[in-house]
Amino acid sequence: MSATDSNPLMAPTNPHAGIIKSTMLLGGVVFLLMMIFGLIMRAAQGGLLELDPTLFYLLLTAHGAGMVGSAALSGAAILWYFCARHLDLRGGIYLAFLGLFLLGVVLILGAIFVGQYGGAWTFLFPLPAISGGAWEAGAAVTFILGYLFIGVGFLLYYLELGLKISAKYRGLFGGLGWRYLFGGSDENLPPPTIVAASSVLVFNTIGIVFGAAVIAANIVNLLFPDFVVNPLFAKNATYFFGHVFINATIYMAVVAVYELLPDYTGRPWKTTKLFIGAWAAVVIFVQAVYFHHLLQDVNMPAWTLALGQIISYASGVPLIGVTVFSLAIYIKGSGLKWDLPISLLVMGTVGWGIGSIPAIIDGMLAVNKLMHNTQWVPGHFHIYLLLGEVAMAFGFSVWLVKGKSQEVMSGLDKLVFRAYMLGGAGFVLIFLWSGASSIPRRWAVHYEAWQLQSQLASAFALVVVLATTALVVRYALGLLRKA
Ligand code: HEM
Ligand SMILES: [Cu+2]
DSSP states (O other): OOHHHHOTTSOSSOTTHHHHHHHHHHHHHHHHHHHHHHHHHHHHHTTSSOOOHHHHHHHHHHHHHHHHHHHHHHHHHHHHHHHTTTSOOOHHHHHHHHHHHHHHHHHHHIIIIITOOOSOTTOOTTGGGOOTTSSOHHHHHHHHHHHHHHHHHHHHHHHHHHHHHHHHHTHHHHHHTHHHHTTOOOTTOOOHHHHHHHHHHHHHHHHHHHHHHHHHHHHHHHHOTTSOOOHHHHHHHHHHHHHHHHHHHHHHHTHHHHHHHHHHHSOOOOOOHHHHHHHHHHHHHHHHGGGGGGTTOTTSOHHHHHHHHHHHHHHSHHHHHHHHHHHHHHHTTTTOOOOHHHHHHHHHHHHHHHHHHHHHHHTSHHHHHHHTTBTHHHHHHHHHIIIIIHHHHHHHHHHHTOOSSOOOOOHHHHHHHHHHHHHHHHHHHHHHHHHHTTOBSSOSSOOGGGHHHHHHHHHHHHHHHHHHHHHHHHHHHHHHHHO
16 A cells, blocks of 8 residues: 555645655765764773864764754654645745755854864853863854854744644644634644644744844854853753754654554544643643753752753653554554554654653752763663654655555665664663763763773664664665656
8 A cells, every 4th residue: 555545635746755855865864974973982982992082072062963953954854744745835945944954054064173163062151152272263153153044944944834834724723723622623623743843833933032042142252252141041041942952853753653654554643632732731841841951050940940850750741652652552453564664663753752761860850960961861862862853764764765565674674673773772771871870971081990881882883873874875775766
C-alpha cells in the first residue's frame, strides 16, 4: 500500500518535496560532520588523542550550534512538508527561510573557525566579551549576528504558517484546537499536524523574540562595553530562548509520526480533546519549565525555583505521555510491517520519552545542586536528541526516498538500525554514568581517573558515526535513484 492510496489528505505530489529533500540531505550531512566533531572531543577527553584545549572549545561551540541548528532545520523541514498537505504554503517563504538560515550558518562557522570564537553555543553573557584574548569582539558579534539571521528566518517561517492556519481554521485558537476544547463544535477540526504547528509557532515565536532581545543587548555590549546588561536578566532571556528553541525542534519533528504512522497501520491519528489538551499544556509548560536552568542561581526569587521544580515533574508527562501511549495503542494489533523509516520514527518517539526521565530527575533541586554541571546534563539531552529528534529526521528522510511498494527491512537496514540504537544507547548511558560519578561537563582535559568512561563512550560513538554514515549514503543513493 502506498502512502498516497491510504491518505486522502496527501496531494499526489507534495509541491515542496524537492526543496525539503535537499534540506534533509544538508541536515543529514551536517549531523554526521558534527558527530565526528563529538567523537573527536570524547576521544580527547579519554586521552585517546591529543587535542589543543583551544581547539576543543572551538569544536564544542561548533558541535553545540551545529547540532541545534541541524535539529531545528530538519524539524522545520518536516513540519513544513506535512503542513503543506493541509495548507497552501508559499514556496518562496521557505526559500527565504533557508537563505537566511544558510547566511547565519556561514557567519557562525566563520566566527568559530576564522575568528576563533569558542564561547559555546549558549553565548552566555558576559562570556562572549571575556575571551581572555582567545577571540576578538568582532568574532563574538559575527557569531551572534549569525543567530539573528536564523531567528529572522524562523520568524518569517512561522508567520507564513500562522497566516495560513488562521485563514483556514478561523484564527489561531481554531488551529490550536482550543475552541473545540472549550465546548466549540468539532466542525473544521484541525488535524494533529496543524495543532502541533500552531502550538510550536506560538511558543517558539515567543522564545525567539526573547532571544533576539538578548542578542541585541549582547551585540551592543560587545561594541560599546560601557553599555552593561543585567547579567541575571541576560541569563534568564538566553536560557528561555535556548530551552524553548531546542525543545521546539522535537515538537516539530514529531508530526512525521502523526502523519506517517497511519500509512503503516491504516489507523488515522485523530485530533481528540486529550490530544489538544496535551498540546495546550505544552504551550504553557515548555515555557515555564525553563526555570530548571536557574536552580543554581541563589539570587533568583525562591518562588521561581519552586516553580522550576514543580513544573519539571509535570512538563514531560502530558504530551510525551500522550504521544508515546497513543503510539503503542495505534501499533498494537495493527499488523504493522516494520521497515527502516517507521523503525527510526518509533525509536525517535520512544527515545524522546525516555530522555525526559533523567531531565525530570535533574529538575529536582536536591539533584540539580549536585549534578547540574556534570555530564549528566549532556547525558539527558543526547538521549532525546540523538535517539529522539535525529532518529525521527533520518526516519523521515529514508521515508522520502522509499519506493511505492511495501519494503521489508533488508539485512543491512537491520544492521544499521541496531548499530545506531545500541551505539547511541551505550554512548548516552556513559554520559549519565559519568555525571553520576561527578565528572564535570565541558572540560577539555579529563583526569586519568575519568578516562575509562570517555574511552568506552568513544567506541560507542564510533559505532553511531558509522551507522549514520550508512544512513546518509543510503539516503543520498535513494535521492539519485528517484531522480
Ligand atoms: C555520535 C554522536 C555524538 C557525539 C559523539 C557527541 C559528543 C559530544 C561531546 C563529547 C560533548 C561535550 C560533553 C562535555 O560537556 O564534556 C557534546 C556536547 C553537546 N552535544 Fe553532542 N554528541 C553527539 C551527538 C549529538 C547530537 C545528535 C546533538 C543534537 C542534535 C548533540 C548536541 C550537543 C550539545 C547541544 C552539546 C552541548 C555543548 C555545550 O556544552 O556547549 N550532540 N557532545
Ligand atoms: Cu531546559
